[in-house]
Structure formats: structure tokens, C-alpha cells
Amino acid sequence: xxxxxxxxxxxxxxxxxxxxxxxxxxxxxxxxxxxxxxxxxxxxxxxxxxxxxxxxxxxxxxxxxxxxxxxxxxxxxxxxxxxxxxxxxxxxxxxxxxxxxxxxxxxxxxxxxxxxxxxxxxxxxxxxxxxxxxxxxxxxxxxxxxxxxxxxx
Numbered sequence: 321x322x323x324x325x326x327x328x329x330x331x332x333x334x335x336x337x338x339x340x341x342x343x344x345x346x347x348x349x350x351x352x353x354x355x356x357x358x359x360x361x362x363x364x365x366x367x368x369x370x371x372x373x374x375x376x377x378x379x380x381x382x383x384x385x386x387x388x389x390x391x392x393x394x395x396x397x398x399x400x401x402x403x404x405x406x407x408x409x410x411x412x413x414x415x416x417x418x419x420x421x422x423x424x425x426x427x428x429x430x431x432x433x434x435x436x437x438x439x440x441x442x443x444x445x446x447x448x449x450x451x452x453x454x455x456x457x458x459x460x461x462x463x464x465x466x467x468x469x470x471x472x473x
Contacts, residue, residue: 325393325444362456369452376449385446392443399425399436407433431468438464 380386402424410419425432438461445457 325390325447365452366456369450370448374448374450385449389443389445389447389449393440393447394443396436396438396440396443400433400440401436403433403436429468430472431464434464434468434471 377383403421403426406421406423406426410421411417420426421432425435429435438457441453441457441460445453447453
């Protein structure tokens with residue numbers, strides 16, 4: 321289940337999300353390369369960890385840590401996808417300028433998309449209980465937390 325959750329996320333972010341993006345600011349090539357390298361390395365690390373090293377006791381899928389983590393991952397992903405939808409539809413075609421997102425978790429936090437992804441990966445880390453998944457959750461917190469702070473300002 322942990323591997324399927326991770327693959328579902330990668331599929332949705334790598335294949336579905338880019339198809340939904342409208343025109344926007346171009347991404348600098350160096351930023352693209354760094355993001356690509358991070359995702360490839362992290363995908364390898366998570367996949368290898370779950371497929372080769374992670375072992376779980378019988379009944380793990382019924383364990384409160386797995387259930388809580390899986391629900392955190394699911395809720396975080398739903399917040400992330402909904403927040404991305406709000407951001408994609410913030411401006412009408414051809415419209416420019418700054419707009420403050422409204423609705424969903426944006427009513428509670430200014431970086432709802434970042435919050436959703438952070439929640440998603442801490443839920444994943446709890447469901448997996450591996451050092452690799454915790455490392456990814458912490459790196460997500462530090463990277464997206466700093467971006468959220470910049471966006472809030």
C-alpha cells in the first residue's frame with residue numbers, strides 16, 4: 321500500500337498536474353534540472369527503501385500508525401490537489417497581476433498547497449515508518465516551508 325501511495329502521487333504530479341497547468345511564468349532551466357534530480361533521487365530512495373528494506377509485522381495495515389499516516393497522506397493530497405485547482409483558476413485567461421486565493425484551506429493558511437504537501441509527506445512517513453520517508457518529509461517541510469514563508473510575505 322505504501323508503494324502504491326507513492327506511485328499514485330508520482331503519477332499525478334508527473335503526468336496529470338503538468339497537463340492541467342495553463343500559461344505561466346517559465347521555469348529557469350537550472351531550477352528544472354535541480355528539481356528533476358531531486359525527484360529522481362528521492363523516487364529511487366523511496367522505491368528502493370520500500371521494495372528492498374522495509375519490513376512490516378503482520379497486521380501492519382490495521383496498525384494505528386499506518387491508518388493515521390495513510391489518512392494524513394490522503395487528506396494532504398486532497399488539500400494539495402484542491403489548492404492547485406484554486407491556484408490554476410485564480411486568473412481568467414489573459415489576466416495578469418497578483419490575486420489572493422480564496423476558498424478551501426486558503427481560508428486558514430496562505431500557502432494551502434504547501435501545507436497540503438507537507439501534511440501528505442508526514443502522513444506517508446508515519447505510514448511507512450522508514451528513515452528515508454522521514455528524511456523526505458523533513459526536506460519537504462524545510463523546502464516548502466521556506467517557499468510558503470516567501471509567498472506569505
